[in-house]
Amino acid sequence: xxxxxxxxxxxxxxxxxxxxxxxxxxxxxxxxxxxxxxxxxxxxxxxxxxxxxxxxxxxxxxxxxxxxxxxxxxxxxxxxxxxxxxxxxxxxxxx
Amino acid sequence: xxxxxxxxxxxxxxxxxxxxxxxxxxxxxxxxxxxxxxxxxxxxxxxxxxxxxxxxxxxxxxxxxxxxxxxxxxxxxxxxxxxxxxxxxxxxxxxxxxxxxxxxxxxxxxxxxxxxxxxxxxxxxxxxxxxxxxxxxxxxxxxxxxxxxxxxxxxxxxxxxxxxxxxxxxxxxxxxxxxxxxxxxxxxxxxxxxxxxxxxxxxxxxxxxxxxxxxxxxxxxxxxxxxxxxxxxxxxxxxxxxxxxxxxxxxxxxxxxxxxxxxxxxxxxxxxxxxxxxxxxxxxxxxxxxxxxxxxxxxxxxxxxxxxxxxxxxxxxxxxxxxxxxxx
Amino acid sequence: xxxxxxxxxxxxxxxxxxxxxxxxxxxxxxxxxxxxxxxxxxxxxxxxxxxxxxxxxxxxxxxxxxxxxxxxxxxxxxxxxxxxxxxxxxxxxxxxxxxxxxxxxxxxxxxxxxxxxxxxxxxxxxxxxxxxxxxxxxxxxxxxxxxxxxxxxxxxxxxxxxxxxxxxxxxxxxxxxxxxxxxxxxxxxxxxxxxxxxxxxxxxxxxxxxxxxxxxxxxxxxxxxxxxxxxxxxxxxxxxxxxxxxxxxxxxxxxxxxxxxxxxxxxxxxxxxxxxxxxxxxxxxx
Numbered sequence: 001x002x003x004x005x006x007x008x009x010x011x012x013x014x015x016x017x018x019x020x021x022x023x024x025x026x027x028x029x030x031x032x033x034x035x036x037x038x039x040x041x042x043x044x045x046x047x048x049x050x051x052x053x054x055x056x057x058x059x060x061x062x063x064x065x066x067x068x069x070x071x072x073x074x075x076x077x078x079x080x081x082x083x084x085x086x087x088x089x090x091x092x093x094x095x
Numbered sequence: 096x097x098x099x100x101x102x103x104x105x106x107x108x109x110x111x112x113x114x115x116x117x118x119x120x121x122x123x124x125x126x127x128x129x130x131x132x133x134x135x136x137x138x139x140x141x142x143x144x145x146x147x148x149x150x151x152x153x154x155x156x157x158x159x160x161x162x163x164x165x166x167x168x169x170x171x172x173x174x175x176x177x178x179x180x181x182x183x184x185x186x187x188x189x190x191x192x193x194x195x196x197x198x199x200x201x202x203x204x205x206x207x208x209x210x211x212x213x214x215x216x217x218x219x220x221x222x223x224x225x226x227x228x229x230x231x232x233x234x235x236x237x238x239x240x241x242x243x244x245x246x247x248x249x250x251x252x253x254x255x256x257x258x259x260x261x262x263x264x265x266x267x268x269x270x271x272x273x274x275x276x277x278x279x280x281x282x283x284x285x286x287x288x289x290x291x292x293x294x295x296x297x298x299x300x301x302x303x304x305x306x307x308x309x310x311x312x313x314x315x316x317x318x319x320x321x322x323x324x325x326x327x328x329x330x331x332x333x334x335x336x337x338x339x340x341x342x343x344x345x346x347x348x349x350x351x352x353x354x355x356x357x358x359x360x361x362x363x364x365x366x367x368x369x370x371x372x373x374x375x376x377x378x379x380x381x382x383x384x385x386x387x388x389x390x391x392x393x394x395x396x397x398x399x400x401x402x403x404x405x406x407x408x409x410x411x412x413x414x415x416x417x418x419x420x421x422x423x
Numbered sequence: 424x425x426x427x428x429x430x431x432x433x434x435x436x437x438x439x440x441x442x443x444x445x446x447x448x449x450x451x452x453x454x455x456x457x458x459x460x461x462x463x464x465x466x467x468x469x470x471x472x473x474x475x476x477x478x479x480x481x482x483x484x485x486x487x488x489x490x491x492x493x494x495x496x497x498x499x500x501x502x503x504x505x506x507x508x509x510x511x512x513x514x515x516x517x518x519x520x521x522x523x524x525x526x527x528x529x530x531x532x533x534x535x536x537x538x539x540x541x542x543x544x545x546x547x548x549x550x551x552x553x554x555x556x557x558x559x560x561x562x563x564x565x566x567x568x569x570x571x572x573x574x575x576x577x578x579x580x581x582x583x584x585x586x587x588x589x590x591x592x593x594x595x596x597x598x599x600x601x602x603x604x605x606x607x608x609x610x611x612x613x614x615x616x617x618x619x620x621x622x623x624x625x626x627x628x629x630x631x632x633x634x635x636x637x638x639x640x641x642x643x644x645x646x647x648x649x650x651x652x653x654x655x656x657x658x659x660x661x662x663x664x665x666x667x668x669x670x671x672x673x674x675x676x677x678x679x680x681x682x683x684x685x686x687x688x689x690x691x692x693x694x695x696x697x698x699x700x701x702x703x704x705x706x707x708x709x
Contacts (some may be wrong), residue, residue, distance in 0.1 A: 005205045006495070008198065025261065027197040027497055028204060030410035031417065034602060038497040041504050042188055046268070065134045079226060157496065164491040168484060171701040171709045172529045173454075173514050176487075177507060182492050184503035190494055228709075229700055279709070286707050316543045319609065396492070403494025409610025416609065 007056060009035040011043050014051035021053050043088075099410045125326055130256040133199040141325055144318070145255050146200045148327065150207045153193035155219035157211075158392050160186045162226035162235060171229060178275050179232060185272070189265045196257040212397050219243075220378060221304045223386030230283055230290075230297035236276010238298070238305035238343065244269055245339045246309065254326035277346065291352075297345070299355040306370065307378045309336040315375075340368045452584050453652035454514035454528060454538065461522050461581055467522035468579055470541075471638050471646045473531070474682055476516030477542035480532060481690070482509035482538070482563065482699055485550055494553050501599060505560070508592040515585045520591050535689050538684040544628040544677065547689040551621065554607055558621040560600035566632055567593045569652045578644035601663050608667025615668065621671045622664075631679040 006028040012021035024043045029035035035054040043049065063071050079085045089095050110118070117136035124131055127164040131137055163183045170176035194204045221239055226232070247269070250262045283294035310316055315362035322328040330338075340359070347354050356371045381389070460461035462473060493499035524531075530641060545563060550556045571593055574586035607614040609686040633653045639646045679687070701707075 005203070006407065008203075018428065025192055025264075026198065027191060028495065028605070030407075031414040031499065032408070034606075037599065037602065041501045042191055042497065044187070045500075045504070062134060065132065065136070082255065160499075161493040167490060167698050169700045171533070171704070171707070173480075173510065173517075173532055175709055177510055177514070179659045180490065180507050180510065184507070185502055187490070187496050187499045187503065194496075207660075241568070282709055286709075287704060288707060289704060290707055299595065387675055399492045399494070402492075403498075405611070405613050406494035406607070408613030410606045411610075412614075413606040413610040 006030045007058070009039070009054045010057050010060060010061075011039040012053040012055070013039075013043055013049040015049055016052060021051065026057060104162060112375075114244055125254055125324075128326060130259065131254050132256045140321075142200055144322065144325070144328065146202050146259065147263075148322075149197040149200070149255075149258050150202070150210070151217050153190045153197060153207070153218075154211045154216055154314070155222065156186045156190035156193060158218045158222045158396065159239075161392055161395055162222060162224075163232060165226050166232055169229070170232075173277070175232075182236075182272055182275065185268055189268070189314075191259040192264055193258075195226075195253075196261040199257045200255075208344030208400070212393070212400060214384065214393060217382060219308060220381040220386060221301075221308055221379050222303060223389045223392060224300065225388050227300075228293050230280065230293040230300070233276050233294060234297035234301040235285060236272055236404070237276075237280055238276075239308070240269060240272040240276060240300045241343065242305045242308040242339055244273055245328055245342075247337075249328075252326070252329060253303035258327075277350070280350050280352065294350070295352050298350075298352050302355050303373055304378075305351060305374050306336055306340060311375060311378075337368050340370055342353055344368070357416075393416070427436060441633065452515065452588055454511070454518040457515055457581060458522070458527070459587075461519060463517060464523040464579065464581070466523055467638065467641050468582070468645055469520040471642055472516045472520040472582060474541045474638065476513050476520055476528075476531070477540050479509050479513035479516065481540070482541045482546040483507075483513055483520045484693055485546065485548075486556070488550055489556065499554075502556075505596050505599065508589075508596065508642060512585065512589045512592075515589075519581050519585070529701070533698045536692055537686060539635055540686065540694070541682050541684060542690070543681045543704065544631055544679040544687050545625065547681070547687050547693065548625060548628065549689060551624070552617060554617040555621040555624065557600055557603045558605065558625050560661070561604050561660065561663065562629065562632075564593055564597040564600050565656055565663075569655050569659075570595050570647050570649075573647040573651070576636060576645070581590050582645065588650070604666045606662075608669045616670055617670070618702060622669065623674055624708075626672050626674045627677040628679055630676040631681065634680075634682070636682050 007030075008026050009032075010030055011024045013024045014021045024039075027035065027038050027042055029038045032054065035051055039048075039052050039054050044052070062077050075081070118138065121131065121135070121137055121141075124135070126341075130134060131141075139163040160183050163179060163186075167176060167179050167183065170179050194207060198204055207216070211218070226235065245267065247262050247266050251259055251266055253262065254257045280294050280298070285291075313319065313331045313333045316332050319328060319331055323331070341361070344354065344359060344361075358369060358371045360369055361367070380386070384390075384396050437616055461526040463469075478699075483506050486502055486509060490499055490503040490506070493502055513532075514528050517531045521531055545559065548559055550559075568590060571590035575583050575590055577583040577586065604618070607618050609615070615689075633649045633656075635648055635650045639648050661671065679685075680689075
């Protein structure tokens with residue numbers, strides 16, 4: 001019976017034009033066509049979306065949480081990438 | 096996304112250096128009241144507790160469809176029929192959101208389903224009581240969904256990210272469930288004598304089981320403490336029960352009905368609600384499978400699963416053929 | 424916790440989820456609007472609206488039985504959506520028809536006798552296994568899609584408005600049934616056999632769907648002549664069946680006249696179940 005189990009798909013919903021697709025959850029479906037339909041039925045019952053993506057869960061490559069330091073340390077300490085770093089110009093209009 | 100290899104610490108008596116580091120990272124997340132995400136290392140008991148809790152919650156949604164689905168075809172107005180259909184369908188959706196969260200802990204849905212169908216997994220015992228009258232649609236919405244919401248809102252802040260996110264979605268959608276139940280009862284209590292009688296009878300039957308939905312009293316709930324330490328649970332069973340009983344004690348007046356609990360009163364000195372003793376023996380008996388309709392509920396799930404097997408197989412076979420022809 | 428508190432608690436979770444769970448009501452024509460703002464149709468238009476409402480009502484009643492019984496939970500939800508859409512169509516058509524008679528949708532649904540219902544035999548047919556329901560959906564959703572596409576051009580503005588909304592929903596129902604017909608037709612030998620059987624048991628009620636009755640002929644600008652849909656329907660369903668490795672079965676055609684109140688043996692049971700509670704409490708509000 002195990003070969004009749006449908007694979008897992010991750011669902012991403014664009015809630016309105018101008019916004020990115022946001023991960024909403026997952027579901028099971030036999031194939032991509034059905035997955036996108038099931039996603040519509042499951043995740044947009046209340047007009048929550050204008051566009052959907054489905055991706056097979058097994059196709060997602062993610063960063064390793066154990067390597068968090070190596071991956072995400074570099075931006076730490078680079079405050080000069082943020083506007084709030086620049087104090088001298090505070091209060092100047094249209095800047 | 097299932098983690099590739101769920102780690103099982105505790106197999107060795109002495110944790111390795113890596114395990115100690117991982118445990119420290121996990122503890123720090125909990126201390127900061129931050130969120131644990133699927134691919135983070137987590138202690139095996141945390142994973143196990145969550146898998147059990149989230150899947151039981153999912154099973155409850157799915158089994159909980161049945162008492163209400165039982166009345167869709169007999170709903171006494173087309174508007175009520177639409178609302179009930181949407182509500183029961185929402186419950187299927189909520190079950191799926193929760194299975195989706197549970198799967199991120201590493202146990203596939205078919206395995207969780209298997210646990211349900213074989214009777215190894217538990218679900219909320221309240222669904223093992225029959226929905227005998229239309230008024231039960233009101234009592235289930237008002238009392239059962241009301242208790243569920245009181246339970247679920249704090250779970251929106253559960254330390255496990257996918258669980259909390261599923262709960263947010265569910266709580267938002269469920270806010271209409273309790274109201275529609277309340278309004279069913281309100282219409283009935285303002286209706287004919289027979290309707291009012293029906294409403295009171297339903298409240299009488301669901302009052303006590305709904306109070307028991309929060310679980311055993313705190314001094315008899317050994318797992319609660321650990322769940323609270325892990326920031327899964329935020330309030331104890333008794334705290335939640337107190338809040339709930341306080342709310343319905345007021346709401347029942349609006350309904351023009353009564354709660355079947357003459358002892359119910361607010362103790363000003365202790366600052367708490369005193370309600371009747373709950374029948375925990377019955378609660379345990381229902382959990383063990385001896386409620387009025389445990390057998391019926393499970394058989395209905397098994398039947399749907401059995402009757403659907405050829406459909407699932409056919410769709411999988413079609414997908415496999417398509418995949419093959421794309422390769423070729 | 425009251426609802427404001429609940430909302431406040433939920434709102435504290437920030438935008439990421441707020442956008443993904445945003446609830447908007449949409450601006451579709453609802454039965455409530457028809458009841459309040461609608462102009463009463465003529466008796467003939469009302470009688471025609473009733474036929475459409477009855478088809479949808481009985482079909483929704485059948486489909487709703489699947490909720491909690493689907494082959495997979497995702498499918499419970501899909502069939503639930505379809506049933507809800509179809510029930511919505513029924514409510515709109517019945518509400519509109521009722522305006523001519525001083526009756527509500529519920530008066531028409533719960534307080535008419537079997538012989539007063541004008542639904543087709545196809546919608547009365549039992550759900551059977553999933554394949555039977557899918558074939559019934561295939562037959563009816565292609566039919567309703569063609570019908571509502573034309574009805575959206577009707578001279579009767581209310582019927583046209585109801586149809587304009589319904590056609591989009593039925594388009595999705597059609598898509599759903601085509602997807603499944605192909606998967607079950609080409610899936611396994613067992614599923615193909617079940618689909619062949621489903622076609623055989625449902626096909627005898629196809630011709631009735633295309634019979635022109637007096638009511639259609641008296642409303643040339645308003646009603647869609649059922650016979651005018653046949654050619655497109657044949658073409659479309661043949662193409663789907665061919666894609667699914669299935670064929671139109673060689674069955675006879677039943678002498679079915681649901682539009683005249685002559686029904687199969689199934690409708691009595693459907694109504695008995697649907698009407699039992701309402702009829703126990705005459706005059707009650709729910």
